[in-house]
Amino acid sequence: MKLLFCCSAFLLLLFLDPRVCQGGNILVMPTEGSHWINMDFLLQALHSRGHNVTIVLSNKSWYIKDNSSYYTAYTVQMDRYLDKVLNTKLFSDYIEFERGALPLSSFLHMTVGMFSLFIDVHRIVGEFVSAVLDEQELMRKLKDSKFDLLLTDPCWGAGVILAKYLNLPLVYNVRWLIATEGHLAIAPSPISYIPITGSGNTDKMSFHQRVQNMVLHLITQSQNYLVGKLVYQPISDKYLGPNYDFNELILDAEIWLMRVDFAFEYPRPTMPNVVYMGGFQCTPAKPLPQDLEDFVQSSGEHGVIIMSMGTFVSELPADMTNEIAAAFAKLPQKVIWRHKGNRPATLGNNTLIVDWMPQNDLLGHPKTKLFVAHGGTNGVQEAVYHGVPVVGLPIFFDQYDNLLRLKERGGAKLLEIKTVDKDNNFLNAIQEVLIDPSYRLNMQRFSRLHRDQPIEPLNNALFWIEFVMRHKGAAHLKSQSYRLPWYSYYSVDVVLFLAAAVLFVFLIIFILVRCLYTAMCKPKLKRD
Known part of the structure; x- marks a missing residue:
């Protein structure tokens, strides 16, 4: 009887709750x-x-x-x-x-x-x-x-x-x-x-x-x-x-x-x-496909770097991809690279090229050390959610601005696309972010700040x-x-009206003063 009463009360609350849709x-x-x-x-x-x-x-x-x-x-x-x-x-x-x-x-x-x-x-x-x-x-x-x-x-x-x-x-x-x-x-x-x-x-x-x-x-x-x-x-x-x-x-x-x-x-x-x-759109990481998990685990203590340039830029110029591949080959980390162009000639044995990858799940994997990204909103927010530092290669739209916000918080290193293949800039940027612990600590701090909300x-x-x-x-x-038209929104019409009113008041005062001055000065002129 008590159980029946509790169930009835629960159903009644559901029926009366205005938030139920x-x-x-x-x-x-x-x-x-x-x-x-x-x-x-x-x-x-x-x-x-x-x-x-x-x-x-x-x-x-x-x-x-x-x-x-x-x-x-x-x-x-x-x-x-x-x-x-x-x-x-x-x-x-x-x-x-x-x-x-x-x-x-x-x-x-x-x-x-x-x-x-x-x-x-x-x-x-x-x-x-x-x-x-x-x-x-x-x-x-x-x-x-x-x-x-x-x-x-x-x-x-x-x-x-x-x-x-x-x-x-x-x-x-x-x-x-x-x-x-x-x-x-x-x-x-x-x-x-x-x-x-x-x-x-x-x-x-x-x-x-x-x-x-x-x-x-x-x-x-x-x-x-x-x-x-x-x-x-x-x-x-x-x-x-x-x-x-x-x-x-x-x-x-x-x-x-x-x-x-x-x-x-x-x-x-x-x-x-x-x-x-x-x-x-960010969620806790789900298990990776077995072949991808085996590749990640094979990285040992060095961990994994992932790279993606988003949906519009599936491939970069050939000489640039060769420079990037050569830089990856010099690293002890394993690399998973979303790339749809020709296979780079300098690709190392530590780099796996894929057409698609479960980006959110890889970013949430404990062995992921770094994200090389173009700075699209989805990827940046997933990196923040999982606290993974970023090396950014922005190209257009909002990408530079998104990555700039990460850099301002100490969680990213930005490279201009024109300098990626010059003076080992790409390799140096990756090594800096991997070696300097402040990048990961800052991104993890940023992640905690982002997640600390009263409602998901x-x-x-x-x-x-x-x-x-x-x-x-x-x-x-x-x-x-x-x-509102723009002149009403910015109160241009109101400002003009008030300015005209003030000018009108000053004009009246000026006329009154002038009349008063004339009235007072005329008798004096007659006496002279």
Whole structure:
């Protein structure tokens, strides 16, 4: 009888608890590349909590599969999609320029090409969302599914338009908003101490660095605005009507799940609907495949180094890979290297080349001594989570800035890509980090700081996604600042009004004084 009473009370508490969220219905517009890797992790967690997940993807997607045990996929046929080969070619050209192998004229041509590519990528994304909205049978299914919210990454604008078309609450898995960092779009961001990604600055800037920071901020904000107006605004006008400004729509998300935290990010102003989940994809290491475990164990007391340059840069120039391989061959450690190019001629017996590796599990292995990385957000956060020091080879995007944050905390050594194969720089950097214990101690201290949170980042993200489902949005957390024109946001109109009022008062005083002076001086002139 007592057991029955306890069970009944427990069920009653579950029924009355307002935080309980029955299985929701979630629509997802994903993004490609490394952005999909962490989105995929979030979708698996949502499915494990009983939510129904549906994604919309292109038939030419690079990584996203159209069949899965934890989501339903609707595949849209596209004539063209993002060309990974073209991206790789441009990135290779950038590496060659950094090394001085391309003249300035080629760099300028490449810069124009990169911006043109950036616009073209978003035009293809625009074609994708147009194809989705034009497919009547698919739209009927999406409308009939009665979704609770739409989850997307706003570095592409497709999900924003689809969410508004279906009238769904919008939740972001976000670091970037098209061409700018997410905070800059939604939160007050004084450029005097908030470094713009790509500037290479910290939150302690000289006058020269603040000038550089401001110029870069203006450039990225202009790019962001232009892409919205040139690419997504015509699509918004066509499917949503002319009364919606895309650059306002993209700021109208209920919750921004930000893929950083303040152990990693510099302190800055934020907003109540920004939720921090840095490192949410990081987990304790799982056992390695047996062949990989045998290779790791064969390293003995020296341990293992792992190297990966991420999803976009699968291979480096041949002479550079030969220099890296030769440096690895001189080390007593075993090396696991994710590399898809030609086998380097100087490869040593201690180095294992793989097409793919369980990066998180290797970083969490007790024999892993060092991570050689390009500085992508996922890899950097996994290194922090497991306390593994880093030798960084940043190439583009946010990679230098991510690695700079590790260097500032004493956990990483940075190399410029143009100096990797000069004067044994690569070998010296690796030996320095391996020999000097401060690098590992600092990263372990950083790891403890990152992990010491009242709620795990993934659980925090899941709570707020379910919060939006329970309450049909989070309007009480959204600032109305995004609806204000820039002159109202910065109170330019108020300042001008007050300045005019002050000038008017001074003008009245001046007129009164002049009249008084004239009145008092006239009788004196008559007497004379």
